Amino acid sequence: MKNIIQSIIYGLVGLSIFGWFSVFITVLSISDPGPDSYIVGFFSDNIMSSERIENLGFDNFAEISSSFFTTLFFHMNLTLIIITASTTIGWCIVSHFLNIDAPGKAKIYAIHWLIVSAIFIGLVFGITWYFTSSTTYPAAEGITTSGQWLLIFMSLLIYVVPYYLGVLLGTARFARSSVLLANKLPGGF
Amino acid sequence: MVIRFVSFLCCFFIFFGISYAKEDCNPEFQLAKFPSIGQVDSESEDKPVFIYFDKSLSMQGYTKDQPGVNNLYINVIDDLQQIAENVGNKTFYHEFGKSIKPIKENKISQVIKPIFYECTDAASECNNQESKIHLPFKIAKANPDGTYIIVTDLFLSSKQLVGGTLNQLTKPLKSILKKGKSVGIIGVMSSFNGTIYDIPKREGGTVSYTEAQKRPFYIIIIGDQKEINQIKKNLEEQHFTDPEDKFKFSLITSTPILQNLNEKKLITEKYIKNISNADSFRFDYSDQGLPVYKFETNKKRKLNFSINNNEIIVQGSTGVSDFNINEKLWVSQETKCKKINWKKSKFETISQWSQTDNKLAVQLFKEVSLKKLFRGMRYFYLGEIYAQKPGTISEETFREWSIRPSDAEEFKEGNPVEFKTLNLEKIIRILNSVANDEFQPTLIASIALDFNLTK
Structure with a gap:
């Protein structure tokens, strides 16, 4: 039990190395970043269709950014944070229950880890896709196709890297060979 | 208690009813004003009607019956006089050819008889194949309060539809339309038993034709749309009830919008x-x-x-x-x-x-x-x-009865029973183009x- 709790803590530490950024943008979203913020400018330049927005009579994306960030972007990031944290912690716990009773057997569980990681990547992809093209969120309509792909790429980057670092540090010591490069960690860690 | 509750409910619903009704929150905009469309109906009590009869020799054929063919000319013209009396309080009759002359009262009944179209003057003066149709238009321009009815075969040669001669027609027409008046053209296919003069030949010169049994004549009405429609309606009800009776109607107006x-x-x-x-x-x-x-x-x-x-x-x-x-x-x-x-x-x-x-x-x-x-x-x-x-609907309406000068000789050589009107489509087009110039969106x-x- 002590080892599991230790794994969870290591996992959370791994998550938080880069994961703070996703928490930061989620908090920023719910508090409405405001028209002059950097993030609104970035979205206006790279994600949203300025032409469509301006044709409707708005000066730019900043004018309607509030509903985009406080609903769509907040909900999407919150969902992704929950999924990422659950998958990371889940793997850290499950790794303690893997039946590794012989040397070299841990490597077999690399397949399991790869499957879990692939499912996780698929979930991140699917969740971002759903939010950016769903009819539930009117704000999604201003997103361009290239903007949608950029958002998917960014989501993968922001959530897969913390997940990997989380499982890298949080996987049970005897199962580290199942996680890419985890066996390179110092033995006492 | 119940009464209080009911009163409360009433007030509640009235309040919300008003709130709902005031849900109108339209953006600010300036709505285009409704135009004053339509007819300038002069309500003058003293409304004269002027009827002009084309006295060119080609018109004589309408007055002679053709066995087996309905003579609408005699019936329509006979009735037209009555209709005209209803439209205005005073009717003046004129004949036009080389010039315009008033018709004496005792001679009005003769317009449906061949004798009316015979030329009694010297041969040189008897150029009554020439139809100065622009003259009634000129008079209509000078006195727009009246209603003008022109009865003609509208057989105009190409030379009458170019240059100064054309101007004599279009200028007064423009002025008439500007004053809110319209021009109605009723074409009636009637029996015909006479000579059609001035049919242009391909090599130049003209030729006449005597074999036609049917030929359209036209009643041109210049006046308010209301009066034009009234005359048309009366004629339609009284004379064009038989499906075989062919008649066409076109309204030349600068305001085709109802x-x-x-x-x-x-x-x-x-x-x-x-x-x-x-x-x-x-x-x-x-x-x-x-x-x-x-x-x-x-x-x-x-x-x-x-x-x-x-x-x-x-x-x-x-x-x-x-x-x-x-x-x-x-x-x-x-x-x-x-x-x-x-x-x-x-x-x-x-x-x-x-x-x-x-x-x-x-x-x-x-x-x-x-x-x-x-x-x-x-x-x-x-x-x-x-x-x-x-649009160009009226041109299309009359296309069937129109013949171009270049095709006239060939058409005549085919010995047609039903003869067409020279340059009719062109005339309508000219009249329309004048009206179109005056048209406002x-x-x-x-x-x-x-x-x-x-x-």
């Missing part, structure tokens, strides 16, 4: 197909007389607004060949009236129109599809439909859509 549909609040919810099925649908007229369709819709809805041609186009007129829709669209992120914040969109062409024989169909949001708009927002659309350019209808775009 009315503005907003003025009498003629637009109803049915003008947009299936719109009443939309969620939260309401249809009201604003204080400015603007019909407003309010509803909630998804992006799949088709918004087709259509108007029957007979509601907007004067029957028998050239019609309208081009329409223009002045469109504006406002968008608000907030849908509730309290927080509404309209932004005017940059879209200029939002809808597309098409016209069939029966109706004008406007496909709203065809150019800028609803798919291009954002859900969750409120939209206010204002469309003002203008008649932009007159006219507002037909204005509509507004106030809708929320949902999932």
